[in-house]
Amino acid sequence: MSGALTAVRKRFDIFGVLVLGGVTAVGGGSIRDTLTGNALPLFLQDETYLWVALLGSLLAFSFGERLARFERTISFFDTIGLALFAASGALLGVRLGLGPLGVTFVGMLSGVGGGIIRDLLAAQVPEVMYRNDQLYATAAALGAIMVYFIHPYFGDLETQLLASALVVVVRWISRRGWVRLPVRRLPQSD
Template identity: 45%
Template sequence: MPPYDPTYLLVVVDLVGIFVFAISGALVAVRRGFDLFGVLVLAGTTGLGGGFLRDVLIDATPPAALEDWRYLTVPLVAGLLTFVFHPTVGRMERVIDVFDAFGLSLFCVTGALKAVEYGLGPIPAALMGMVTGIGGGMVRDVLAGRPPVVFNSDLYATPALLGAAVAVGLDAASLPLGVVVVAGAGVCLVLRLLAMVLDWRAPLPHGPANV
């Protein structure tokens, strides 16, 4: 049996996150009345946008999405499934929101660890983890013509940043990769789910906005 390659775990986690995010992007496209091409484009940009942006910023070029066929196949499959079965997927929106939280949690960790691998310090690496988690959703919302969800008061980017920071810190302590992934993703996931259930929101400015 060949020796275990710990980077394989990160690839699997990355692909799962891409699939989850691609479904959310495809669902938005269906509800906006996009055709099949539009659905696939939005699925792809949602699933791959964050990682693509991260790779460009850390000079990991060409981005993984352009080198590994799996990174292009996964959002394509997710988009096609959503396009065909969108009535069923739409009825599962609350479940999709939970899946989105899982995707956010997975991406913030893999993004941060890849940034560390390319020589970034702890704080920039944690920021890259957050960018990886929220980047695809921002591109999705811009293409769909709606305000990015991350700019709402609903807590979304903060859990990603904290989860990425935990992953970076534990990785610096030389803990096993599995522990780093589970701990970092777990922090982000728990905070995001609590924000959804308890309606936690970031502070908003007081008083009239047109001052």
């Protein structure tokens, strides 16, 4: 819905809303599948992902003004999605025998890739590049690296739940302003 609501705010037509909502939903997983050699992305193997994305996009198009009032609720569900996608992507990286950086990258990209595509298609700087007050990609990366380190000691489900919980907690504390990433500012040149 975040992609579809972005499209509605930018006054895209219904097709644009469906496209932006769809690529936001399946973009990260598609990038992950391509990078890890899965010849056919998961959303093409199981169209349920696309149907849910299209339904959410239609709801955003139809009820955008009312849904915008529930921004916090949508953000909560977005955080849950980020957590689950980052952890499941990282688990795939572990199964493929990737090292800690590979697992972290695949997990993080699974979670944030769709949002990056959304922002680029909407002609915006991807939020994960500058939102130091709301850790998003950093939270996904922390959850993914946790998968790498705890997977030998826990089963897949426990690993995914623990890593997802870490992502949610990091997002929560960053939204409260308790944690920020440093930002470097250079002097303006004439």
